[in-house]
Amino acid sequence: MSATTESLDRRENVAAVGGVNYALLRRQRFIEKTAGYILLVCAAVSVLTTVGIAIILLTEAIQFFRTESVFRFLTGTRWTALFEFDQSFGVLALVSATMMITFIAMLVAMPAGLMSAIYLSEYASERSRTILKPTLELLAGIPTIIYGYFALSFITPNLIQRIFPGASVFNVLSAGLAVGIMIIPLVASLSEDAIRAVPRAMREGAYAMGATKFEVSTRVIVPAALSGIVASFILAASRAVGETMIVALAAGSKAQIASDPLQPAQTMTGYIVQVVSGDVVRGTNVYYSLYAVGLLLFLMTLGLNIFSHWFVRRFREVYE
Amino acid sequence: MTAGVPPAPVEGLTSTPNLKRRQSIAAIGRWIFILATAFAIVALGALAWYIISRGWGALSWGLLTNPPSRRPERAGLNLAIYGTLWIISLTVLIAFPMGVAAAIYLEEYAPKNRWTRMLQINISNLAGVPSVVYGLLGLGIFVEWLSLGRVVLAGALTMALLSLPVIIISTQEALKAVPWSLRESAYGVGATRWQVTASHVLPAAFPAILTGAILAVSRAIGETAPLLVAGAAGFVTRRPDSFDDSYTTIPIQLYNWMARPQKEFLDLAAAGIIVLMGLLVLMNSFAIILRQHYSKKTRW
Structure with a gap:
């Protein structure tokens, strides 16, 4: 120097x-x-x-x-936090909506994400890869509030209400689909990393036995990369659980045990947004309930993240 | 290779019903994979087409220059743009040096022991914490405990903490890509660790660090939930001029419009999305150009 x-x-x-x-x-x-x-x-x-x-x-x-019992919080099914009288904090109402949206999102993202990962790594030519991969990454870069808008003003009226005329303006299905689309790139890119880590020799061995490309993909590569693929699913589920703006916009703010995907329901994150959109004063029960819900949300996503890391370590097939 | 002897024709490999079946399954499978990939692309296309066709008519200069208003024809993003600029520049000022320093510590300085491993696990777990939880952190600590109030500084600190793990991880990747031979050549002539880092490693990794940081910042620009929780105002009447002014940002202004029943506000929100996406595309293309420019220059 x-x-x-x-x-x-x-x-x-x-x-x-x-x-x-x-x-x-x-x-x-x-x-x-x-x-x-x-x-x-x-x-x-x-x-x-x-x-x-x-x-x-x-x-x-x-x-x-x-002031609220932990037991009643965790097992109650009625959430009427913003009622003036007869307040009830049964968080299962919120948790059920979170679970249902995550479930719908995973139904979209697991097949779409995994199959596009297989297509990108096994089928696509180098040229189409260089176009397709950044396009998928673009989906990951879109702010979630835009997905929320898309769900509320496009998916609900133009898809869901056309197919199911009885569907509500705010509904779980629409939010779940949008969250699913949002996490496709996460599943795709993490699964693709796992698939690419499968050594060439395994593919070549299978091809040499006369296997078709489809057989190589589904019977050799996917099983070999399974730990990474499952880990990508778990991480995507964690992202879906924590997703906020899509559900706040599209799923509505009616806290109830989610049973019908065509009806509105409020998730944990949706509740947080609803409370902070109004006037929230520190010291009130409603203010503290934000943190009780937030703590549960934090523990759920942390648990999923740790589980996914553990899963990779525990079940990874190590190749020379 | 032993040449000359042709392989004996294997019975049944050339055209049995079984092979035909397997081949048609393979052909169908290929199309399923293509359709699955196309699904995401079509969704992206539908989103882009819908937003542009709906928002195009509502795009105007007024959108950029008008303050918020209860009447859609006079409402604009002006104050929200200032808010976003304030929040993002403060976030960058806090999170960029801190994130790069933390990454340098982890890659160049930290001993390889249990503590370092725990630090690393902690950072990757932080990257997985939902952004709305960072909002609760900001509301609880910066707004209430430190009594900063619902102001620019509290929002920027929240966003800085949110961006920090992302910047640390991308900087670490950039530092890992610098070959060891470069460090060893500097150590070889007697440079200290800091001299090696400052004069050799950092300049070599800088373009990649910057690219990662730009991507982290463009993610922060679109974040809505944490600032909504940590006290961005739903309706502001004046421009934020310092750290302790109340503020709103572009995505929060858009959320505000989206939550209204009038169709005009929803159109305006679509136009606002075009503005936001334009800003993000601009930043991302800058990052891509930067990456390509420097990756041509550097050869290890």
């Missing part, structure tokens, strides 16, 4: 003992140490973020559970 040569040239600064510039060494050691500490502090911010999330969710949720 120029700073080094510069100070070496300034002979009067050199406290030369046996040709060693101690002043320079001391300075460098100081810079070295300081840089190391500053970098460490920045890395520690990520730990602080986790601690911050845990503390704020726990402390505010504990405030909530001072």
Whole structure:
């Protein structure tokens, strides 16, 4: 570095003992140490973020559970948090809607994502790959509020209400389809990584036995990449559980046990958005309920993420 | 290869009903894969076509220059654009140096031990936390505990924490791509770790770091839920001029319009989406150009 040569040239600064510039060494050691500490502090911010999330969710949720029983919260099926009288916080109503939307989304994203991953890695020519892959990635870059708009003002009136005339303006199916489309690229790109990690020799072995491309794809490659594929499904489900704007716009704000996909239902994230869209004052039960719901949401997505990492580690087929 | 002897014809391999069946299954399978890939592309096309055809008529300069209004013909994104600029520039100022520093620590400095591994797992878990939970973090800590209020600074800090893991991970990828020989050549002439990092590794990885950061920022621009929770205002009347002004952002203004029953507001929202997507496409193409420009120049 120029700073080094510069100070070496300034002979009067050199406290030369046996040709060693101690002043320079001391300075460098100081810079070295300081840089190391500053970098460490920045890395520690990520730990602080986790601690911050845990503390704020726990402390505010504990405030909530001072007046509401944990048991009734987790097992109740009636959610009437914003009623003036007869407030009831049975979170299963919200959880059921989250589950149903996630389920519908996975029905869309698993087949579409996995099959496009197979197509991209096994069938597509290099040229169509260079067009198709960025196009899929484009889907992942679209802000979710745009999907929400699409679900509310296109999918519902032009698809769902045409096929099922009785469907409500806000409905679970529409939100689920839009969430599904949104997570296709996630499934596709993670599955494709897993598929590409399957060694060439396995494909060639199967082809040499006379297998068709379809047989190679479905009977050799998919089983070999299964751990990565399942992990991509789990991560996508976690993303669907946490998805907020699509469900807030398209699924409606009627908290009830979701049973009919053509009817509105409110998810955990949808409830959070509904509350913060109004006037929410700290200290009220409704404010603290945000954190109780948020804590449950956080634990669910964290559980899914950890499960997916564990799944890859546990079931990965290792090839030389 | 032993040449000369032709392989004996295998009985039944050439045209049995079984082979025909397998081949037609393969042909059908191929089409199923093509259709599945096409499904996503068609969905993207339908979305783009719908938004453009609906919003095109409502596009106007007024959309960019008008403040929000209760009357759709006079409503615009002007104040939301300022809000987005404030939030995003502060987010970048906080999250970019911090994220790059954290990544440098993990890739160049950290000892390979249990703590480092836990730090790494922690970061990848943070990247999987739903954005609305970051909103709750921002509301609880910045808005309420630190009493910043529902202002630009609280929103920017929230978005910075949200973007941090993404920036760290993409920077780490960029640093990993720098070959070891480059570091070793610098160590070989007696450079210290910081000198190696600052003079060799960072310049080599910088284009990739920047590309990752631009993608992280363009994701942050479209985020709605965290700022909605962490206190962006539904309706603002004046331009944010400092950190402690209330604000709204483009996606939140759009959400506001989408939640209204009037058809005109929904048209306006579509036009606003075109503006937002235009901004994102601009940023992404900049990132792509940057990547291509530098990937041509660098050869390891």
